[in-house]
Structure formats: C-alpha cells, structure tokens
Amino acid sequence: MPAIREGARGAVISGWGTSLPEKVLTNDELAATMDTSDEWIRSRTGIAERRVGGTTIGLSIESGRQALEMAGLDPSRIDALVLATTTPDKQWGSAAVVQHELGMRCGAVDVNAACTGFMYGLVTAHGLIAMGADRVLVIGTDSLSRITDYTDRATAPLFGDGSGAVVLESVDGDGELLGWDLDADGSALGILQAEVGGYIEMEGKEVFRRAVRLMVDSAEKSMAHAGVTIDDIKLIIPHQANIRIIQAACDRLGIPIERASVVIEHTGNTSSATIPLALADALDRGRVEYGDLLLLVGFGGGMTAASCVLRWGGDAQ
Ligand code: COA
DSSP states (O other), X not given: OOOOOTTOOEEEEEEEEEEOOSOEEEHHHHHTTSSOOHHHHHHHHOOOEEEXXXXXXXXXXXXXXHHHHHHTOOGGGOOEEEEEOSSOSSSSOHHHHHHHHTTOOSEEEEEOBTBTHXXXXXXXXXXXXXXXXXXXXXXXXXXXXXXXXXXXXXXXXTBOEEEEEEEEEEESSSOSEEEEXXXXXXXXXXXXXXXXXXXXXXXXXXXXXXXXXXXXXXHHHHHHHHTOOGGGOSEEEEOOSOHHHHHHHHHHHTOOGGGBOOOHHHHOBOGGGHHHHHHHHHHHTTOOOTTOEEEEEEEETTTEEEEEEEETTSSOO
C-alpha cells in the first residue's frame, strides 16, 4: 500500500461512542450448557463474559448517536456513513436504516471485511475526506451471537455483540492519519468462515498462528509508511480475539502489553466492534493525549489484516 500522498486533505476523530447489549453471558453460564469451564476459557482466551442479544442496527444507532453528540454535530451535517459489519440484520440496507433513524441525509454503505471491517471503514472514511467530504460517521458493529453455534465449545466462548463509532472531521493540515495498510489473502478463507445463513467455523490453532503474523506484518507496514518505530507508539489498539494473540503480537512488535488497550475480558470478540470499543475505552480512561501516536491493528476472516498509525488530534507536535 502507498504512503499517504503529500498534501492530501486530513481528518481527525472528533467524537466517539459505544454500545453493548444488556444481556451478559458468563463463562459459568456457558459451562452449564456445554463441556467447558470458566478456568479453561479464561486461561486460553482472556474472556470472562460477553454481551449477547443485540441487533446490528439497534447497536449502531446507539453508538452512532453518542459519537455525533460528543462531536456536537447535527446528524444532517454528516456527509457519509460507513457501517462496518459482518452480521447485517438483513442482506442489505443496515447502514441506510441507521442513516434514516439517526436523521442523517447522506450516503450510507455496509462494509464487510469481518474483524478488520472497522479498519477498512476508517481508512475508507479518511479517503472520502481526502476527496472532499467534510464529516464522516464510521461505525463498527457486530451481533455475532446470531451466527455462533452454542453447541460448539470450540467457538461459542469466543464471540459476542457490540458496537463502536467515531466521527471523522476534515481539518486544515495533515490530520491524524500518518500511515495505513489494508491486506487480504483469500487462499486462507477456509480456516475461518461462515456460510450465508450458517455458523462460524474455525480451525482455531491455524487462525491463531496466522493472526499473530498478519498483525505484526500489517503493523510494520503502517509504521514504515508513517516513518515511525514501535518506540514512538504510545498505545496499541489491537483487535480483541484472544488475549494470547494480543500478547504474542505485542511481544513480536516489541511493545509491552501494558501499552495495549484491552477490553476482551468483558466483551469477547465483537469483530468489527473490537477496535472502536478498545479505542473508546482508552480515550475514556484518559490514556491518550493530544499528539500521542496510536497503532490500530487487526486481522479477521478472509483472511484480512489492516492497521493504521494515528497522531491523536492531528498535526500537534
Ligand atoms: N473448553 C474446554 N476444552 C476445550 C474447549 C473449551 N471451550 N475448546 C476446545 N477444547 C479442547 C479441545 O477439544 C482439545 O482437546 P483434546 O486435546 O482432548 O483434543 C483441547 O481443548 C485443546 O484444543 P485446542 O483447539 O488445541 O486449544 P487452543 O489452545 O488452540 O485454544 C482457541 C483454542 C480457539 C482458544 C485458540 O486456538 C484461538 O484462540 N484461536 C484463534 C481463534 C480466533 O481468534 N478466532 C477469531 C478470529 S477473528
């Protein structure tokens, strides 16, 4: 992928929001219905509980509404809505319904790149702003409980429902995006897939092995394009699939896991929502200051990988 073209119109995130369904599904509740245990799930994945029962449209409306409110924007001022999801409520139109319900009057599109969907959406939104849009709402939402087989102990503990959203606004100057990478390898689709109308099927060990390599490769490309090294990164915002994958990726990149934003314990893997949920958590906890460099990086079905380096607040030094 190319480095960002000199003089491209920049953007910054000016608001964010999150949404999780109310129903909590704990490891113990899962263990009551299948041959597993809280200890096994926690030690192998870092997950203690997940939220289930949301709809993609409903969760998106809530996180999107919060992001607009924080940005102080009337919905009519948004120029485009990009909704990343791999679990649309219907075959098409999820983004359009969210657009309508939030009172926006703009183009609206569903983007499906599995767990890297939010990253694909965020990079696309920066591209729309480079081409003249002023404000773009990017939402990452998944309701994976609908495509999870709760009789399969190999997959059921991993997944949950959730949503995160950001408002991106154009700025004078370079904006926040310093480097980005989008990657895909369709030869590996079979190790993590879901037929239309079916459940998630996965070769866990092989996904694990590739995931770490994909994240590290993509992160290194984004950092090279940004002209920075891992030592410059204040916080890594990784896809939350398994705490051991996050740990292994941090080890290989040479960043301590204390500099990662981790929310997996209480959310599980929410696919398109993990990165915006982890980003919002870091922001809400005051872990990010103006000028800090953030590395967002994920992998997912396809297989896909994606990352970017952001300078929080744009070209502040
Ligand atoms: N509870 C108890 N035992 C379980 C279990 C569960 N929920 N799931 C699997 N097991 C068993 C297996 O049957 C196997 O038993 P055996 O040795 O008698 O055959 C044993 O535990 C080890 O299974 P294995 O699949 O080798 O475990 P693992 O250490 O690879 O961990 C995952 C399994 C799924 C947690 C791990 O491979 C993983 O996280 N992979 C990546 C998945 C992912 O991130 N997917 C989403 C990508 S976006």
